[in-house]
Each structure stands twice: as C-alpha cells, then as structure tokens.
Amino acid sequence: MHKIDPAIPFNNLPNLPPNVDLETKHVMRKLAGARAALAEMKGIGEIIPNQAMLINTLTMREAKDSSEIENIVTTQDELYIAFATQQKSINSQIKEVLNYREALWFGFNLIKKIKESLEEAIERIKTELPSVYSKDLVETIFEQPYCKVSSIVSKGLYERRTAMKYLRQLERIGLLKAVPSGNQVLFLNIKLYELLKQDSV
Numbered sequence: 001m002h003k004i005d006p007a008i009p010f011n012n013l014p015n016l017p018p019n020v021d022l023e024t025k026h027v028m029r030k031l032a033g034a035r036a037a038l039a040e041m042k043g044i045g046e047i048i049p050n051q052a053m054l055i056n057t058l059t060m061r062e063a064k065d066s067s068e069i070e071n072i073v074t075t076q077d078e079l080y081i082a083f084a085t086q087q088k089s090i091n092s093q094i095k096e097v098l099n100y101r102e103a104l105w106f107g108f109n110l111i112k113k114i115k116e117s118l119e120e121a122i123e124r125i126k127t128e129l130p131s132v133y134s135k136d137l138v139e140t141i142f143e144q145p146y147c148k149v150s151s152i153v154s155k156g157l158y159e160r161r162t163a164m165k166y167l168r169q170l171e172r173i174g175l176l177k178a179v180p181s182g183n184q185v186l187f188l189n190i191k192l193y194e195l196l197k198q199d200s201v
Helices: 025-046 052-069 076-085 092-128 135-141 149-154 160-172 190-197
Strands: 146-148 176-181 184-189
Touching: 052 076, 052 092, 076 092, 092 135, 092 190, 135 149, 135 160, 146 149, 149 160, 160 176, 160 184, 184 190
Parallel strands: none
Antiparallel strands: 146 184, 176 184
C-alpha cells in the first residue's frame, strides 16, 4: 500500500478495497460486538411508540456535532426551539445545522426508496425473467444509474454476449433503457435515475 502524506496532495489513491487482510481476529471480535450492539439498539427501538422521537434526536445531534467541524457552533436548546417553532428569522448558523439535518433525512429516505425499488426489481425479474434472475446482477444495475456490459463482465458474472443479452431482456420489460454513448451502449436504470433526480423523497 502507498505511503500517504496528508500534507501533500495525492490524486493517485490506491483502489478499494485495500490489499490487506481485514478479517483478522481483532476485527472480527469488534464486528461481533458491533453486531450485538446494533441488534440491542434495534430491539430497544421497536418498543418506542414513535421511532421518529429517536431519529429526530440523533439526526439533530449529528448535524450539530458535524457542523462544529466547520466552526458552526450552536446549542442543542437553540436547535430544538428553532425546529419546534419553525422560526423564519433564525441566525445563519442555526439554519445551516437545520439544513444539515434535512440532508440527513433526505439521504435516509432516499436509501429506503432505493431499497424498495431494488426489492421490486428482484420480484419482477423472478416473475417475468426467472432464467435471467441473479441477485448479483440486480445489485450491479443498482450500483449507479448507468450500467455497461463490461461492469458485469469484470465481476465475473457472465461472458460479454450473455451480459448484453440479459441487459437487453431487462430493457424489454422496462427496467432499463439503452442509451448509446460513443462506441458503446449504456443501460439506464430508469427507476433509480428518477429517484436520484428528485429534490425530495
């Protein structure tokens, strides 16, 4: 792995994942502890009548703490009052933190929508194109709005001809749309693109 000096600009960063063994005993022990903590939090969260209570509190705290990195300092009390009263005339620092909170909620809801769209695509392909269905294939076309044949081939999922055939079949049932780009064809994930274009979800 390259030695990186944070004081010197470096644009040729090594590719991810890093070429090191991450599944050490120490890491796996930490992973088991983190999994147990998440399971405990999920269990506690399910007994809260309105889980928005927990989410609103956490996103507000995260927004405040992250904004302090940019020297935007506010108090929790100021934030909760501004949020509760929906004040029009608030100072720029409070407004910045509230905007950060909205961005967190936007990302959270967008991820939920994308997950729902992926699950719908899985069920549709299983029903309409059972011979084409592959969880890895569906996840690949949801990695970004545009997918190309080489993206599938490079993962070792299919040979080039088969990959093109399957993408064309997904286009036929309306999940993808072929878009010529230079000397190649890209396949647009229509639903994913529509979700990513939205200003709110």
